Amino acid sequence: MSDFSIKVEGLSKLYRISHLSGQRTVRDAVHHGARLVWRRLRWNTKPTREEFWALRDVNFELKAGEVVGIIGRNGAGKSTLLKVLSRITEPTKGRITLRGRIASLLEVGTGFHPELTGRDNIYLNGAIHGLSRAEITRKFDQIVEFAEVSRFLDTPVKRYSSGMYVRLAFAVAAHLEPDILIVDEVLAVGDSAFQRKCLGKIREVSTEEGRTVLFVSHNLASVRQLCSRAILLEQGRVAFDGPTAEALAAYTKPKETKAEYKHVGGDGAARITHLRLLGEGGAIPVFPIFGTIRIEIELEAKPEAGGLECFILIYGDDGECVAASFQADSGAKSEPGAGTRVISVEFKNPFAPGMYMVSAGIFDAYRQFHDWVEFAETFEVLPGFSDGKAFDQRLGRISLDAEWMP
Amino acid sequence: MEGRYWRDLWKYRELLGFLAWRDVKVRYQQTVLGAGWAIVQPLTSVVVFWFVFGRVAKMPSGGQSYFIVVMVGQLAWQLFANTLSNTSGSLVASSQLVSKVYFPRLVVPLSSVLVALVDFLFVFGIYVIAAVWTKTMPGFHALLLPVFIALALVLAIGAGLWLCALTVRFRDFRILVPFLLQIGVFATPVGYRTDYLNRFKEILAINPMTGVIDAFRWSLLGDSEAFSWNSFIPSLCWAAVLLSTGIWYFRKTEKTFADDI
Numbered sequence: 001m002s003d004f005s006i007k008v009e010g011l012s013k014l015y016r017i018s019h020l021s022g023q024r025t026v027r028d029a030v031h032h033g034a035r036l037v038w039r040r041l042r043w044n045t046k047p048t049r050e051e052f053w054a055l056r057d058v059n060f061e062l063k064a065g066e067v068v069g070i071i072g073r074n075g076a077g078k079s080t081l082l083k084v085l086s087r088i089t090e091p092t093k094g095r096i097t098l099r100g101r102i103a104s105l106l107e108v109g110t111g112f113h114p115e116l117t118g119r120d121n122i123y124l125n126g127a128i129h130g131l132s133r134a135e136i137t138r139k140f141d142q143i144v145e146f147a148e149v150s151r152f153l154d155t156p157v158k159r160y161s162s163g164m165y166v167r168l169a170f171a172v173a174a175h176l177e178p179d180i181l182i183v184d185e186v187l188a189v190g191d192s193a194f195q196r197k198c199l200g201k202i203r204e205v206s207t208e209e210g211r212t213v214l215f216v217s218h219n220l221a222s223v224r225q226l227c228s229r230a231i232l233l234e235q236g237r238v239a240f241d242g243p244t245a246e247a248l249a250a251y252t253k254p255k256e257t258k259a260e261y262k263h264v265g266g267d268g269a270a271r272i273t274h275l276r277l278l279g280e281g282g283a284i285p286v287f288p289i290f291g292t293i294r295i296e297i298e299l300e301a302k303p304e305a306g307g308l309e310c311f312i313l314i315y316g317d318d319g320e321c322v323a324a325s326f327q328a329d330s331g332a333k334s335e336p337g338a339g340t341r342v343i344s345v346e347f348k349n350p351f352a353p354g355m356y357m358v359s360a361g362i363f364d365a366y367r368q369f370h371d372w373v374e375f376a377e378t379f380e381v382l383p384g385f386s387d388g389k390a391f392d393q394r395l396g397r398i399s400l401d402a403e404w405m406p
Numbered sequence: 407m408e409g410r411y412w413r414d415l416w417k418y419r420e421l422l423g424f425l426a427w428r429d430v431k432v433r434y435q436q437t438v439l440g441a442g443w444a445i446v447q448p449l450t451s452v453v454v455f456w457f458v459f460g461r462v463a464k465m466p467s468g469g470q471s472y473f474i475v476v477m478v479g480q481l482a483w484q485l486f487a488n489t490l491s492n493t494s495g496s497l498v499a500s501s502q503l504v505s506k507v508y509f510p511r512l513v514v515p516l517s518s519v520l521v522a523l524v525d526f527l528f529v530f531g532i533y534v535i536a537a538v539w540t541k542t543m544p545g546f547h548a549l550l551l552p553v554f555i556a557l558a559l560v561l562a563i564g565a566g567l568w569l570c571a572l573t574v575r576f577r578d579f580r581i582l583v584p585f586l587l588q589i590g591v592f593a594t595p596v597g598y599r600t601d602y603l604n605r606f607k608e609i610l611a612i613n614p615m616t617g618v619i620d621a622f623r624w625s626l627l628g629d630s631e632a633f634s635w636n637s638f639i640p641s642l643c644w645a646a647v648l649l650s651t652g653i654w655y656f657r658k659t660e661k662t663f664a665d666d667i
Contacts, residue, residue: 015665026578083664087508090661102508110506115432127424128507130417 011094069223072233100179114158147171266369274298307365426520455597471540492518493566545629564648617641
């Protein structure tokens, strides 16, 4: 018998698109049902529900005490995998065998109540993760010390700074003492000193206490630091499972096959075939603040396409569009003509550190869509300026390239 | 699998208490009256019903003070209505938790039952004062009151489980529940007695809460009251059906709560 602590066999998870969007009211459901009947009456045999396999036949085994990173692009199935492993949602197929208690930190501050004090929230959060009151009391001082919030214990957390909030949330989760700890992307928030502290704690939990850690991050540097082994997910499948260095290499290797983009609009007379972001850092390009971002839009135009104009939209990781640029803004026109060509755009990165997504599209001469691909590429802005200065936490989503006159 | 679920639920019993404690603690924060609201609301309803049914409509009180008749009706109704509305909205109110952490989902609606029980204690306090004031002392029938409280809870939890699972999928029920309760308070003998309604008695007995309120009155209005089996038996049947199907439907759908919520 092997000493595994997680064993995953043939795990698959199917989402129906109707679950993801719409049908929130009875009226929608009735409407949907009526449409199904109508289609059947019209002998339309097209599938009426879109299905989407978030995970497809995933298999792996984790030994006790292993720290394993999960990497992959947005939508590769990382979050779904973690949700299924933490029993938040059921898999459609396959089985999971877990040995020991599992605790998952999928989001910082889940279950924190803003009106309650820090002290109350520590107890509440512990209980949410399955600890008893006595267990929490025993670890209370450690948690407070780790979070560095002792002065504010009796202040409602709604008055906390976001940094204090994150520290407290991580501190509770880190002291749960589970046999298996699942951490998702939580370190993306908080300042760098605290991030280092968290990474240190995760390492301590695994090496000294022999716990299994499953770690998901877009920050490849911390995956490299922390994990001896990594699993690369691609479109819901395990694309690579092995030593971290090799997994990262496989991940950052330029794709030979072009990614399938989500075309959300347009007549298709001209289509975007490839979107490239030129920057450091492999699969997810990284840029410093005020560094130059170059985006190349490779497109294929049919003879009827006529004059073209490209545009890009940049979205924050909350899905909100934070910036847009149209080709006409700079007065650069593209001459009509069929065939493949590349239209590029360059700008000085104004965005605050974080993850961003890029959508791009093509207008015809009358600003009607030829094509529009949504969230085609992702990039990360590092917490530092292009001239090497460090970025200190501040409000705002963009940085002004401002000149100060003392 | 089934056994493990109920064991988990037992393991998370402290969370049940914590969630209830959180809701109680947070609810009256930043209000001037604070817990006073838990008294003002039911008391106002009792006064309004006493005035409309007792004074204006002059409904028969069965030899009792009309105020205490309404008070006991309100005691039972408030318990049922609060439990039902708390449980039915509970999952959606905790959607953040449900989609990010595992725990037996039954914890959420059950913890909201505890919150309703806290409110019940306040209303019970008003009842005690009213009973002393109107000199309507209960006899040994009062010993059976816990059974009737349990019956009201089972009815509310059974219906509440259905409603909270349905609300995850269809938000219509968020609007429907307050509406149903608003009508329900008149379709239930809260402000009037059933003994003197000849024609509507049988129809009213279909309402599961009629049996509970009749039983509350039998239990608390002194030992001269007659027990109404005609309304009590339907209540028992409703309770059995609602609770068993409620748990069944909840367990069936909870696996995909995180996907749908």
